[in-house]
Amino acid sequence: MTSLSVASGDRKISLPSSGSESNTEGAGRDSEGVAADLQNLWSTELLGIEPQSENRKDEDSSELKNFFENNIKRLENGHYMVKLPFKNNLRTLGDNENIARASLNRPLAKTRKNTILLKSLDDEMRNYVEKGDAEVAAAKRPGELAHYLPLLPVIRRNSSAEIVKVRVVKDAGARRKDEAALNDVLECGSYLLPDIPKVLLRFRREKIAIVSDIEKAFLQYKIHPDHRTFLSFFWPLGISKDSRAPIQEYWSTVLDFGIISSPLSTVRV
Numbered sequence: 568m569t570s571l572s573v574a575s576g577d578r579k580i581s582l583p584s585s586g587s588e589s590n591t592e593g594a595g596r597d598s599e600g601v602a603a604d605l606q607n608l609w610s611t612e613l614l615g616i617e618p619q620s621e622n623r624k625d626e627d628s629s630e631l632k633n634f635f636e637n638n639i640k641r642l643e644n645g646h647y648m649v650k651l652p653f654k655n656n657l658r659t660l661g662d663n664e665n666i667a668r669a670s671l672n673r674p675l676a677k678t679r680k681n682t683i684l685l686k687s688l689d690d691e692m693r694n695y696v697e698k699g700d701a702e703v704a705a706a707k708r709p710g711e712l713a714h715y716l717p718l719l720p721v722i723r724r725n726s727s728a729e730i731v732k733v734r735v736v737k738d739a740g741a742r743r744k745d746e747a748a749l750n751d752v753l754e755c756g757s758y759l760l761p762d763i764p765k766v767l768l769r770f771r772r773e774k775i776a777i778v779s780d781i782e783k784a785f786l787q788y789k790i791h792p793d794h795r796t797f798l799s800f801f802w803p804l805g806i807s808k809d810s811r812a813p814i815q816e817y818w819s820t821v822l823d824f825g826i827i828s829s830p831l832s833t834v835r836v
Contacts, residue, residue, distance in 0.1 A: 631652065634652055638650040638791070642789065646787055646789055647787070647788050648788075649788055649790065649822070649832045650793070650794050651826075651832075652753060652754040652831065652832070654752050656751070656752050657752050660712065660748075660751075660752045661714070661743045661747065661748075662712075662714055662715060663716070663717070663742070663746075664713075664715045665743075666715070666717055667715035667717045667718075668715075668801060668814075670717035670718060670719070670738070671718060671801050671802070674688070674720050675803070675806070682807070684722070686807040687722075687730055688733055688807075689808075690807070691733050691734065691735050692804060693804060693805075695735070696804065699820060700819065700820060700821045701817045701819050703817055704799055704817055712796065713799055714796070714799065715800060715801070716737035716738060716739060716741070716749065716799065716800045716825075717737070717800075718736075718738075718801075718802065719735070719736050719737070719738050720733060721733070721734040721735070736824060737798070737800060737826075739825045739826050740825070749826065750825075750826065750827040754828055754831065755827045755828055755830075756834075784833055785833065786821045787821075788829075788832060788833060789820055789821055790819060790821060795818040795819065798818050798823060798826075799816055799817065799818045800817055800818070802814070802817060803815065
């Protein structure tokens with residue numbers, strides 16, 4: 568008799584399969600053992616879906632629920648304004664100003680001789696500001712906490728090495744030694760994805776399925792003005808046309824993709 572082996576991570580189970588040969592020991596195997604193996608085979612863990620552990624932060628805790636109930640506001644244009652869900656360790660957050668400035672100087676030094684790339688980056692940042700997704704930062708108040716996010720250019724090229732698309736992402740995981748990164752002080756909630764097998768079964772249940780998507784969903788959520796200081800960054804707007812364009816301080820007015828709490832904020836609205 569042959570057997571079928573299924574492995575997942577460091578786990579491996581064997582299921583008996585029918586064959587021409589007989590095996591007394593295999594034939595006498597109790598049904599409970601086979602049932603247990605089958606249950607393991609179809610468990611969500613074996614399917615690659617991590618079950619929610621008891622140690623994981625529960626997004627549905629009363630404290631987190633109360634936070635979102637008290638800190639989400641619907642604006643007249645239909646957008647929502649949210650605050651960042653900070654943990655109790657906010658005082659460990661570093662300002663990252665030196666890291667943000669250094670990370671800006673490196674790509675600028677590389678692109679000054681590549682006018683096409685420099686223009687693409689500058690246009691991306693100009694579009695970001697003109698759409699209202701970022702604005703010039705206001706002067707900091709005495710004692711006000713602030714955090715600066717390093718910029719990381721993401722460049723997509725075609726097979727001919729020509730630039731197809733340029734994005735600028737913010738590194739919310741950057742930190743100095745012995746200081747916390749922005750993502751270290753934000754709540755991310757528990758596992759947010761729904762049970763995939765249930766979704767697939769519901770999708771197959773009806774003859775017609777409707778799928779929708781919100782374009783650039785995170786950008787539809789405004790950040791409360793009091794928390795924009797934690798999303799500060801530097802950029803010399805107009806650098807592609809004027810090499811002496813000054814480096815200015817901006818901050819994001821919307822949820823950023825690199826922020827660990829952004830998915831939680833969108834599902835709690």
